[in-house]
Amino acid sequence: MPVKQKSSNDSRAGGPTIATAVYDQIRRDIITGVLAPGHKLGSTGLRERYNAGISPVREALNRLAAENLVCFEDQKGFHVAGVGSEDLADLIKTRCWIEEIALRESIANGDDAWEDAIVLAFHRLSKVPRSASSDSYEFNPDWEKLHHAFHGAILGNCGSPRMIAYCDLLADQANRYRQLAASISYPNRSEGDEHQELMNAAIERDVEKAVALHHAHLGKTNNIIMKSGLSLPEGQIAL
Amino acid sequence: MPVKQKSSNDSRAGGPTIATAVYDQIRRDIITGVLAPGHKLGSTGLRERYNAGISPVREALNRLAAENLVCFEDQKGFHVAGVGSEDLADLIKTRCWIEEIALRESIANGDDAWEDAIVLAFHRLSKVPRSASSDSYEFNPDWEKLHHAFHGAILGNCGSPRMIAYCDLLADQANRYRQLAASISYPNRSEGDEHQELMNAAIERDVEKAVALHHAHLGKTNNIIMKSGLSLPEGQIAL
DNA sequence: ATGATAGCAATATTCCAATATTTATCCACA
DNA sequence: TGTGGATAAATATTGGAATATTGCTATCAT
Numbered sequence: 280m281p282v283k284q285k286s287s288n289d290s291r292a293g294g295p296t297i298a299t300a301v302y303d304q305i306r307r308d309i310i311t312g313v314l315a316p317g318h319k320l321g322s323t324g325l326r327e328r329y330n331a332g333i334s335p336v337r338e339a340l341n342r343l344a345a346e347n348l349v350c351f352e353d354q355k356g357f358h359v360a361g362v363g364s365e366d367l368a369d370l371i372k373t374r375c376w377i378e379e380i381a382l383r384e385s386i387a388n389g390d391d392a393w394e395d396a397i398v399l400a401f402h403r404l405s406k407v408p409r410s411a412s413s414d415s416y417e418f419n420p421d422w423e424k425l426h427h428a429f430h431g432a433i434l435g436n437c438g439s440p441r442m443i444a445y446c447d448l449l450a451d452q453a454n455r456y457r458q459l460a461a462s463i464s465y466p467n468r469s470e471g472d473e474h475q476e477l478m479n480a481a482i483e484r485d486v487e488k489a490v491a492l493h494h495a496h497l498g499k500t501n502n503i504i505m506k507s508g509l510s511l512p513e514g515q516i517a518l
Numbered sequence: 519m520p521v522k523q524k525s526s527n528d529s530r531a532g533g534p535t536i537a538t539a540v541y542d543q544i545r546r547d548i549i550t551g552v553l554a555p556g557h558k559l560g561s562t563g564l565r566e567r568y569n570a571g572i573s574p575v576r577e578a579l580n581r582l583a584a585e586n587l588v589c590f591e592d593q594k595g596f597h598v599a600g601v602g603s604e605d606l607a608d609l610i611k612t613r614c615w616i617e618e619i620a621l622r623e624s625i626a627n628g629d630d631a632w633e634d635a636i637v638l639a640f641h642r643l644s645k646v647p648r649s650a651s652s653d654s655y656e657f658n659p660d661w662e663k664l665h666h667a668f669h670g671a672i673l674g675n676c677g678s679p680r681m682i683a684y685c686d687l688l689a690d691q692a693n694r695y696r697q698l699a700a701s702i703s704y705p706n707r708s709e710g711d712e713h714q715e716l717m718n719a720a721i722e723r724d725v726e727k728a729v730a731l732h733h734a735h736l737g738k739t740n741n742i743i744m745k746s747g748l749s750l751p752e753g754q755i756a757l
Numbered sequence: 758a759t760g761a762t763a764g765c766a767a768t769a770t771t772c773c774a775a776t777a778t779t780t781a782t783c784c785a786c787a
Numbered sequence: 788t789g790t791g792g793a794t795a796a797a798t799a800t801t802g803g804a805a806t807a808t809t810g811c812t813a814t815c816a817t
Contacts, residue, residue, distance in 0.1 A: 573800075
């Protein structure tokens with residue numbers, strides 16, 4: 280029996296595959312916390328949720344598994360990577376180590392265009408509210424995008440594609456914890472100030488100060504979550 | 519639909535999935551150079567080669583793509599990640615940065631058990647020939663495994679699962695270049711000496727010396743390939 | 758000759774049904 | 788009550804057919 284798939288002969292040549300589209304969506308849902316840590320990613324549920332067949336869904340999950348955003352066990356299926364205080368500590372520590380290198384290199388290589396990009400990114404970020412709601416914390420995709428761009432502008436001058444890619448991956452992993460921290464600390468933490476100080480130190484080429492501020496910036500997420508006494512929903516950790 | 523529940527064979531719980539098995543095989547074939555950089559990874563070819571259906575093969579490829587050992591373009595399929603002098607330079611540079619951190623931490627945390635493990639790993643490595651053939655260089659899986667274990671023993675004490683995992687990934691990526699370097703320099707390079715010096719410095723907790731030796735060890739691959747004037751088969755680079 | 762384009766072959770992607778495995782349930786029995 | 792073990796249900800994995808897309812080749816108009 281011939282089954283009609285999506286017979287859409289639109290003029291545009293076939294863009295991204297379904298697998299890629301689903302990958303993007305699941306990834307976003309994990310990072311933003313829509314899909315909770317530890318949540319089981321069963322075939323049938325995902326098929327409905329993302330309106331796709333099993334194959335592309337599984338391909339997406341396999342990619343995510345390689346990035347450690349998803350865990351899997353052979354024959355047992357997939358689930359969202361868990362979170363935990365130990366994992367958080369390792370993540371922050373690793374980010375401090377890695378991003379310190381990227382920061383030092385970026386500053387060392389910094390030129391006028393680099394400065395301009397940072398100033399621009401900061402300016403754009405400062406115009407967007409931290410939370411989508413003014414009452415309480417709510418994920419704001421615009422802010423997140425600009426925040427990522429700001430830090431990317433600072434570290435992106437390190438000259439190593441690999442380093443940049445790994446920083447991005449770690450940042451994505453950290454995003455899940457950051458959402459938690461934001462919901463705890465909102466609206467008391469003034470990230471704008473932290474960013475401004477960091478920017479100034481970078482532009483002034485004050486390497487040691489920039490590194491110290493950067494470490495503090497990263498450590499804050501950990502401090503907020505740990506101080507809150509909120510116990511993380513311990514689940515399977517990817518690594 | 520009636521479901522068949524009679525499983526013919528049993529007594530043994532279903533081990534790794536076919537997808538995982540194929541993943542392991544393709545990965546090894548890429549790292550050892552059996553599958554050349556840039557080589558097209560077409561469905562039909564892989565299906566035959568690894569004797570599996572399309573689904574598991576594609577799942578394996580998706581995992582490898584996320585590790586940057588394989589590249590893909592939507593609707594165009596997969597191919598082995600390319601190599602190139604630029605990529606090699608970035609890889610070596612990144613490894614120097616990252617592994618320096620792991621090395622310093624490992625030494626700082628080092629205790630007797632750590633020393634013992636290094637000595638043991640070195641001893642085992644030294645008993646196995648570099649090349650499977652004495653005439654010319656030939657990939658020797660035993661040596662490779664023990665070599666990996668030796669460096670793992672040194673860096674594995676850094677206390678960060680993420681750091682260790684990333685070091686491993688970088689080492690795997692570098693393996694393809696190392697095979698090339700080995701075939702060029704064999705039998706003139708005495709890696710045994712390099713390893714011994716590194717081991718001694720580590721055990722003596724001579725941090726700066728160990729770091730210097732480690733950098734030199736990593737840089738050697740680059741030097742060998744670059745000095746040989748051998749042009750790398752430029753292909754698509756993963757990153 | 759050059760460039761455009763339709764038709765066709767090759768390949769990549771996707772859906773789905775068949776199969777394998779795990780998980781839950783029930784029952785016999787100590 | 789609790790334990791082991793069969794059986795059924797649920798779920799995960801896989802193979803292959805069906806579909807979509809790309810890339811090639813032949814043909815034609817300029």
